[in-house]
Amino acid sequence: MTTVIRARRAVVDDGERACAVIIRDGRIVAVEDYATPVPGAREVVLADDEALLPGLVDTHVHVNDPGRTEWEGFASATRAAAAGGVTTLIDMPLNSIPSTVDVAALEVKKKVAAPQVVVDVGFWGGAVPGNLADLEPLWDAGVYGFKCFLAHSGLDEYPPLDREQMVAAMRIIAGFDGLLIVHAEDGPTLDAQQAPSGRRYSDFLHSRPRLAEERAIAQVIDGAAETGCRVHILHLSDAGSLPLVAAAKQAGVRITVETCPHYLTLFSEEILDGSTHFKCCPPIREATNREGLWRGLADGTIDCIVSDHSPCTPELKKLGIGDFGEAWGGISSLQLGLPIVWSEARRRGHSLADVVRWMARNTAAVAGLAGRGEITVGNTADLCVLAPDDAFVVFPEKLHHRNAVTPYAEMALAGVVRQTWLAGEPLPVATGDSPAPVATGDSPAPVATGDSPAPAPRAKLLSRKDTR
Template identity: 45%
Template sequence: MYTKDMELNKLFISQNIIVENKFINGGIFVNEVGKILKVLRQPEIETYKKYEDVEIIDVGNNVIMPGIIDSHVHVNEPGRTDWEGYETATKAAAAGGVTTIVDMPLNSVPPTTTLYNLKEKIKAAEGKAYVDVAFWGGVIPGNQAELLDMIKAGVVGFKCFMCESGVEEFPCVNKNEIETAMKILENTGSVLAFHAELDDKTSMTNNDDPVQYNTFLRTRPASMEMNAIKLIIELAKKYNVRTHIVHLSTAEALPLIVQAKKDGLKLTVETCHHYLNLKHEDIPEKATQFKCTPPIRDLKNLNLLWDAIKNGVLDMVVSDHSPCTPDLKCLENGDFVKAWGGISSLQFGLSLFWTQAKQRGLSIFDLHKYITYMPAKLVGLHNVKGQIATNFDADFVIWDPHSTICIEEKMIHHKNKITPYLGKNLYGKVLKTVIRGHVVYDNEKIVDKPIGKLIHNVITN
């Protein structure tokens, strides 16, 4: 029975709350520090409504789901804050029902490759986050001595590039350097994530037109991913380290992944919203907002990736939100080869995934698995986030799966509004986003101050 000393202060009510992969008609009781104290069934709610110190938020038949965990986001602050900063990125996240982002280690200056640099990242983010933020560390040549200290400081894992990253502060690593890192990471429980492309580029000829998407596509063949994934699997067999492949784009690699999992390797694989929504046949000339690496491939490839989602071969879907300034996208001349490769979609992941998933026979519970629970598990947050259960953080997205949105520039909270999704009509409208019991986004408005927490162990003073 409820008593005053329990310090409960919020009651969220809905006919459709996702609890343990089913809907319940009930409520969620949240205390002052933003933890879930009890999940209520309908008959219990009336008793709890009677107490004057309980704020009631009744959302009718709209879905209350654990907040989205986007484990692949490039914020770029400090150093390239004109590309994206913590304030704008986390506002976009809140508007999209994302309650935790995990910031990638590159594109900021300095990159998150040393303990000192991690502290600089944290200082840059303090007081600006509207949702919770965790941090990846990076593996680059020569920084192996920093890895254990960064684990102690609270990074969720490490990312490395097997080909050039596009920024000089974050060079790629070769096989020997990867092995050195894996020896250090063995038995730590940490995860090593790979940008899985090994150089096998096809050179342009004088007859290739850089404003045609196919010209760029030929320079990043599927063989680049295949070569990298074969090496990752080879190394995963040698070392007791969790391995993760980021932004898989080619379906050609799926048989390798299936076999690796059958062999018991600690391997997880993500793909991204753009690979599940866009196909190269539809990309107009000069439309560099579609450029990313690895590249968007054809319709057959897209359908095979969806089959891999439905069959559980792929583990999660993330944004790989990688924005830049308009000049770096070469919008004026439409040069696909010179343009920065990255797609902005942090704000729209729920709607992008749901629109396709519902047409392909997947359920809201599949959506929760792929964009919330599995990313939380990857980065070690699954014991405090990603479920509506006692003692978990009260992080929710409240949304209407039947309503539609049309993506317009005026609604975008990303710092730079460049995205291939402008004008796209999507199912799934985010109504409210809740961080530890506080509504931070409500019916198209950011309504609270930046209350997001920075998830780490490091002392910055």
């Protein structure tokens, strides 16, 4: 069947215009003027207060399944993604057991994920001490790149690389033009700080100084320049490191950078002592630093925005005692990323097209996900229907995340995701009432399917070889 979606506002060609998006066999076959007749097509007309966006691409998600499924899981994570307008995510190699550091572990993860996913899912591999021989087989098996740490990951089963090990991995990855993605905090610099303990957020912030990011990023740049390897800096929190990145890009180093909604929205001065649900690594820094990150997005030094959805159980957040030394670090925001970023972006004069560029087009490009992140002929018909001027209040118990722990609790956000389409079909996920909207406009609310939905018929596991 041919479907036509008519939208008075759609983000197309890096701008907004009214259009008719024509879909057949799961792909966009034409983008025409709004009133173009399409005989025999299924007609979908968006409300005047709705905008049509490409489905978002979130390349930094910790699903934790298998092994730590009580933290999250493919059913709950992909349901949350769909409710937030995310149609493609790439799962991180750690927090699951086993970690995705060889092909056997990748096959275990794929077997667990396949019967559960509601949106499309791809996988990162890992680069850890001792697995150099596994990197190319993982690449051949379809991972999108390799994640390494330069400091302790928080999990003994996923140790960091020192500089020599990182460069050795870069040489191998450069040989097949792969991608190394790096948690860029310098281990020796962190080890030299006083370990955090107790309820004071300022003590935790001081334990992970800006200098740790700056030193690690400098090492990554030097290694990439030496080896020619493509590299990507994960979850940048330190705006002071941006001149290093800008100079490297100008010098021809193949480097890209991401940041996250929590660094663009939250700031350290507002975090109360004991509020361990704000703990993440690298940490949320000062308000002035936040504004520097927005400038980095505006000038293109920062390429994209991803969630770094890193959930855990409430018990691991130590909410009862509020000890930043004992609490697990990570922010859960997979379902909320679009409204979080849009709420802040619109205040600064940015457009929906800017947000789409940061959260869909560029994320797809960094990972090498062809045919996604844009409304254009030939692309997969993954779409998000957003009411940008509608608003809602975040109630954690309404989210599809497995655990109701979020620093955004009771925050008012602009931008309600009313529907998500995957490969030309609407997903049966309650996007309209989770999170609970203040107003739903003229569109009927989608129907909830329960806590453990069946996989969407068109959802699939992705391989780099299939989507290049």
